[in-house]
Amino acid sequence: MTERPNIRDLSLEEIESCIATLGKERYRARQILKCLYQGNATSFAEMTTLAREFRDRLEGLFRIAEPRLERCLTAADGTKKLLFALEDGLTVESVLIPGKNHWTACISTQAGCAMGCRFCLTGRGGFKRNLRPSEIVGQMTMLRRHTPEGPNTKNIVMMGMGEPLANYDAVVQAIRLLTSDHGLGHSNRKITVSTCGLAPQIVQLGKEICVNLAISLNAPDDKRRSELMPINRTYPLPELLAACHSYPMPGRRMLTFEYILMAGINDAPADAEQVARLLKGLHCKLNLIPFNEFPGSAFRTPAPEAISAFQQVLLDRNYTAILRASHGRDILAACGQLSGAAAATEKR
Ligand code: SF4
Structure with a gap:
């Protein structure tokens, strides 16, 4: 017997066409999604806005499954790392980062990652599989329900485990569920997709959906970038830059370039000058992230003076270049440190 599909993996249109075969009106699909994402229904029996006979038929067709929140670790700076168990036993991590007035959720889009960036702990563990829409959105629904900070989470960054644009269809569907009025109702202005540089998918994303885009740059020339990032x-x-130029950013929104500073590798003032030339003409800002060392990492964090000098070159050339403080280093929750295997055992 084949397993019933998880209704949380389906789009509005897919549910509409399924229930049409049951003779049900299209608007019922929105009702179902609202029960799931706004009413937090975990069973069809809880969907009391639907007739009992309809609920029973849905029960026969679909199942409802979400990732299970297994563990939550809290860093000294208040950052939280959440470990989720998926139905097949794999695990992924999300991070909740404190801000002045609200929280940012950094969520995963794949279990592991196939991109092999040399500075990244997630990449070292290899690729397990793509996450399904229910598993991407499920990180948000679970943290909204089960952490005190969840309801006050405004920004969502797809910068956790995995390369979002390598799981393109599921990511786009997840964004639609995160932003629609029958889903979680987040603002698309507050959602950022981060990529290591899949140029064709950047172009496609720009045509299909309007979200913020962050590109992991990390080197000022092809030689060094190819060494650090096989993509x-x-x-x-x-x-990559041609794709970035094609990406529509309405209003005053800017592309973001992430630049991990590694001592002696890419942190010289001349490198900053080269980055400035590279990004000329793009409406963008730079996030400078000093490398977060992890056990066995081959790279080192630059000295504070080197970081300041790099930043100053960019500021002098009228770039917005923000030095990002690392969050959650003591629990390996900082950029590039997620492994899907939170080792400590602080229970919620
Ligand atoms: S930096 Fe991102 S794309 Fe690169 S290996 Fe790590 S998770 Fe994958």
Whole structure:
């Protein structure tokens, strides 16, 4: 017997066409989604806005499943790392980062990652599988329900485990569920997709959906970028930057370039000058992230003076270049440190 599909993996249109075969009106699909995402229904029996006979038929067709929140670790700076168990036993992590007035959720889009960036702990563990829409959105629904900070989470960044644009269809569907009025109702202005540089998918995303885009740059030239990030051999900088130029950013929104500063590798003032030339003409800002060392990492955090000098070169050339404080280093929750295997055992 084949397993019933998880209704949380389906789009509005897919549910509409399924229930049409039951002779039900299209608007019932929105009702179902509202029960799931706004009423937090975990069974069809809880969907009391639907007739009992309809609920029973849905029960025969679908199941309802979400990731299970297994563990929550809290760092000294208040950052929280959440470990989720998926139905097949794999685990993924999300991070809740405190801000002045609200929280930012950094969520995963794949179990593991196939991109192999040399500075990234997630990449070292290899690729397990793509997450389904229910597993991407499920990180948000679970943290909204089960952490005190969840309801006050405004920003969502797809910067956790995995390369979002390598799981393109599920990510786009998840964004639709996160932003729609029958879903979680988040503002698309507060959602950021982060990519290591899959140029064709950047172009496609720009045509299909309006969210913020962050590009992990990390080097000022193709030679060094290819050494650090194998994806650059497939989509070198000219191709990547052409895709970035095509990406629509309405109003005053800017593209973000993430730049992990590694001592002696990419942190010289001349490198900053080269980055400034590279990004000329793009409406963008730079996030400078000093490398977060982890056990066995081959790279080192630059000295504070080197970081300041790099930043100053960019500021002098009228770039917005923000030095990002690392959050949650003591629990391996900082950028590039998620492994899906939170080792400590502080229970919720
Ligand atoms: S930096 Fe991102 S794309 Fe690169 S290996 Fe890590 S998770 Fe994957």
